[in-house]
Amino acid sequence: MPIEMLKGLPFSVDTWSPKSSTKRHHFLTHAHKDHTQGICTYASYPIYCSHLTRTLVLQHFPKLDGSFFVDIEVGQCIVIKDPDGDFTVTAFDANHCPGALMFLYEGKFGNILHTGDCRLTIECLQQLPLKYVGTPGKEPKCQIDCIFLDCTFGQSPLKMPSRQSAIQQVINCIWKHPQAPTVYLTSDLLGHEDILMHVSQTFGCKIYVDKAKTPECFQALELMVPEILSEDASSRFQLFDGFPKLYQRAEAKISEARSNSQHEPLIIRASAQWYVCDDGISDIERRKKERCDQPVRDIFGVWHICYSIHSSKEELEWALQLLAPRWVVSTTPSCKAMELDYVKRHINRHRNPDDPFWQLLGFPVDVESEVDAETARDVVEVSSSPLSKSNAQDYADNSQSNLKFSICRQSHLSPPCKPAPLILFGRARLGFNGTYFKHEEKEPILPDKDAVFRCSDELEVISLKKEEIVVEAGKTLAVSEGLDIRSKESLMHTETEYCISESAVGLSKSYNPSLRKLYRSMHVPVPRPLPSLTELMNATKRAKRRL
Numbered sequence: 001m002p003i004e005m006l007k008g009l010p011f012s013v014d015t016w017s018p019k020s021s022t023k024r025h026h027f028l029t030h031a032h033k034d035h036t037q038g039i040c041t042y043a044s045y046p047i048y049c050s051h052l053t054r055t056l057v058l059q060h061f062p063k064l065d066g067s068f069f070v071d072i073e074v075g076q077c078i079v080i081k082d083p084d085g086d087f088t089v090t091a092f093d094a095n096h097c098p099g100a101l102m103f104l105y106e107g108k109f110g111n112i113l114h115t116g117d118c119r120l121t122i123e124c125l126q127q128l129p130l131k132y133v134g135t136p137g138k139e140p141k142c143q144i145d146c147i148f149l150d151c152t153f154g155q156s157p158l159k160m161p162s163r164q165s166a167i168q169q170v171i172n173c174i175w176k177h178p179q180a181p182t183v184y185l186t187s188d189l190l191g192h193e194d195i196l197m198h199v200s201q202t203f204g205c206k207i208y209v210d211k212a213k214t215p216e217c218f219q220a221l222e223l224m225v226p227e228i229l230s231e232d233a234s235s236r237f238q239l240f241d242g243f244p245k246l247y248q249r250a251e252a253k254i255s256e257a258r259s260n261s262q263h264e265p266l267i268i269r270a271s272a273q274w275y276v277c278d279d280g281i282s283d284i285e286r287r288k289k290e291r292c293d294q295p296v297r298d299i300f301g302v303w304h305i306c307y308s309i310h311s312s313k314e315e316l317e318w319a320l321q322l323l324a325p326r327w328v329v330s331t332t333p334s335c336k337a338m339e340l341d342y343v344k345r346h347i348n349r350h351r352n353p354d355d356p357f358w359q360l361l362g363f364p365v366d367v368e369s370e371v372d373a374e375t376a377r378d379v380v381e382v383s384s385s386p387l388s389k390s391n392a393q394d395y396a397d398n399s400q401s402n403l404k405f406s407i408c409r410q411s412h413l414s415p416p417c418k419p420a421p422l423i424l425f426g427r428a429r430l431g432f433n434g435t436y437f438k439h440e441e442k443e444p445i446l447p448d449k450d451a452v453f454r455c456s457d458e459l460e461v462i463s464l465k466k467e468e469i470v471v472e473a474g475k476t477l478a479v480s481e482g483l484d485i486r487s488k489e490s491l492m493h494t495e496t497e498y499c500i501s502e503s504a505v506g507l508s509k510s511y512n513p514s515l516r517k518l519y520r521s522m523h524v525p526v527p528r529p530l531p532s533l534t535e536l537m538n539a540t541k542r543a544k545r546r547l
Helices: 051-060 122-126 163-175 193-203 215-224 246-259 283-289 313-323 356-361 513-521 531-546
Strands: 011-013 025-027 047-049 069-071 077-080 087-093 101-107 110-114 146-149 183-185 237-239 266-270 303-305 327-330 379-382 405-409 422-424 427-429 451-453 461-463 470-472 475-477
Touching (some): 051 215, 163 193, 193 237
Parallel strands (some): 047 069, 146 327
Antiparallel strands (some): 077 087, 379 405, 470 475
């Protein structure tokens, strides 16, 4: 799932939204539909992509203006003129699907690699400039500031075979079932053409593709490998829709053959999805999935082969070790980059205050001072909810509902002389001498009779003795003269963490001057109280008036 680029960057990648439409340059890594969603509405010149990607996109969206596109091919480097400073972009093969590219950006903002969807094998990494690729135990000569990384299978320990090995498993499976009158191949996704091509070449037969049922797949195959297509519906090799209701249709085919006393058809699904999904399966099925070096038949009669056009966790770890980036951003929200071992064991470094990428993020850096290692390991999660209108707001804003991604901070920060909050893309962290994010859930404290509740998922209890209430979103705090705060940790304890929510922005005149001064001394906006608490305060005042 694509994500929006940082606000300080002049380009967008694979996003077509009101946010990305404000960018001056647009890049499209490949033609899969989840990367072209909204392109008809928000497309504008220029869109850089491969010629094949442009052709496939125009097939899917014939009303789209083809003049928006600018061709860039593997190995090609383009200098792009921009008011904020020219930058270069170089295209590399993403090893994902036909026409898929990775983009390496070099400019005033630093060095940024966007992989799009990819499978980062050793061969794929070798095409990158040597200065950016290190060797085991030795860092590269030039460091990549940030990698926007496809982490689709970054949480799965699955040892995925190479694509060539998986294709050979498909061929071997067919050889072992010579009695099967029909071979159904569920290879209708862009990126599975190699399977169909090798099967056709190995067995000397063409493959029937139903143009009426799978028009987009037929058009793509007709464009790339027209020689393997057959118009004969009785062909032994046929394309089978992977979705929807694959297993019901597979069972129906097998049941029909059995009822007619015929040999069962061979149904092959080449995909990694079945192997990484463990929901509601038996222990026997789970043990079957541990074998990726041979075809496995499931309870519905479908033969599965682990064929992936995304990197395995092992490949991602290896790639990050060689590239040694300073930041890693997962482009797949369901699997965050912080799950990778490389990110957990990153190397801390001092940063130069003139560092372009550091300035892009908006962080003040003091070279003379130091900060603890825990602070340097901050991992900040950004959600798609409206971001805070803070000093660093909107550096990364997602247009997709409930979309989340994580940014793993791999640098040794030196704080300013006065402890000030560090703000990452809309989330504020109030730093007190070595405080850090723990991402813990705290049990609520049982209230006394004077307690006041805040209705939210992160309920805290406040004990009142005076009328003034202050709410810090994400945590509920009460501050006034004689106020008794019942919490596990004191407000100024150095191990306490606080966070300003996206919704709690702006100044509030309802707080006393000392409180407003406290917030401003920490360089954060004074939060507004929730409507429910405003009503509570008003109700308290009205009750006093009656007395």
